[in-house]
Amino acid sequence: MKAGNADKPLVGILMGSDSDWPTMKAAAEVLAEFGIASEARVISAHRTPQDLEDYASGALERGLRVIIAGAGGAAHLPGVTAAFTIMPVIGVPIESKSLKGLDSLLSIVQMPPGVPVATVGIGAAKNAGLLAVQILGVGDERLQKRLAEFKQQLAEESRAKNQTLAG
Numbered sequence: 001m002k003a004g005n006a007d008k009p010l011v012g013i014l015m016g017s018d019s020d021w022p023t024m025k026a027a028a029e030v031l032a033e034f035g036i037a038s039e040a041r042v043i044s045a046h047r048t049p050q051d052l053e054d055y056a057s058g059a060l061e062r063g064l065r066v067i068i069a070g071a072g073g074a075a076h077l078p079g080v081t082a083a084f085t086i087m088p089v090i091g092v093p094i095e096s097k098s099l100k101g102l103d104s105l106l107s108i109v110q111m112p113p114g115v116p117v118a119t120v121g122i123g124a125a126k127n128a129g130l131l132a133v134q135i136l137g138v139g140d141e142r143l144q145k146r147l148a149e150f151k152q153q154l155a156e157e158s159r160a161k162n163q164t165l166a167g
């Protein structure tokens with residue numbers, strides 16, 4: 001499987017509400033930077049559970065390869081998504097008003113044995129997108145090259161911070 005066909009989404013980005021999009025759009029943006037098409041949907045484990053079953057159970061057959069799911073509070077969206085698919089699911093805990101996302105983090109990360117969700121930090125949708133790129137990159141030399149360049153750039157930016165200190 002090769003990534004890079006801009007017309008065919010390989011990654012599904014789910015969120016429990018449109019209020020999650022300001023956070024979740026960072027995943028779509030980083031995927032686009034790597035030339036990976038994604039699709040975004042508001043689907044809720046609690047408000048539209050039947051839609052979630054339909055989406056997750058048919059996702060692999062439709063051509064998706066990774067699902068990123070962000071939710072806040074009692075954040076069951078990533079876990080229930082993982083229950084309905086064999087593809088990798090990456091969970092993004094959304095920062096909640098009352099508990100600052102700790103509720104979201106614990107809801108997403110504490111999955112029972114047998115149903116893993118790869119959980120990134122609170123609000124860390126960019127990392128979720130990057131992890132999706134890395135998963136897709138396992139079977140794609142073009143993406144591997146891009147990821148190596150990305151890491152090189154990170155290292156250069158980190159080293160450059162020494163110049164600021166020296167000044």
Ligand code: RP5
Pocket residue numbers: 015016017018019020044070071072073094
């Ligand atoms: C969760 O409840 C959503 O993922 C969102 O983070 C949170 C609040 O939803 P809204 O009240 O903004 O629709 O299900």
